[in-house]
Amino acid sequence: MTKLSPKYVGKLPPGAKAMLRAELNSLKPLVKNGIVKGVIIMPGPGCSVSEAQAGTVYPLDEVPPLPLPGCKRSPCCACCYQGVVS
Numbered sequence: 001m002t003k004l005s006p007k008y009v010g011k012l013p014p015g016a017k018a019m020l021r022a023e024l025n026s027l028k029p030l031v032k033n034g035i036v037k038g039v040i041i042m043p044g045p046g047c048s049v050s051e052a053q054a055g056t057v058y059p060l061d062e063v064p065p066l067p068l069p070g071c072k073r074s075p076c077c078a079c080c081y082q083g084v085v086s
């Protein structure tokens, strides 16, 4: 397991931004086809801001960027997106 420096506290680990964007892009056609009705943010363990919104289903074009404002999870934000099947 890699150790992340403290500068990543409350931030995404390296490379995660591209992965999250790819995840949202891959959901686009599924939303179009009606297979997926929205997106949830899966909280990283110990991330209180993301746990507070757990269960909220966002429309694909209104998904808040990660990390959520106020995320102070250490060593880094571990939230991710997940499509919600209709």
Ligand SMILES: [Zn+2]
Pocket (backbone or CB within 6 Å): 044, 047, 050, 067, 068, 071, 072, 073, 076, 077, 078, 079
């Ligand atoms: Zn987080």
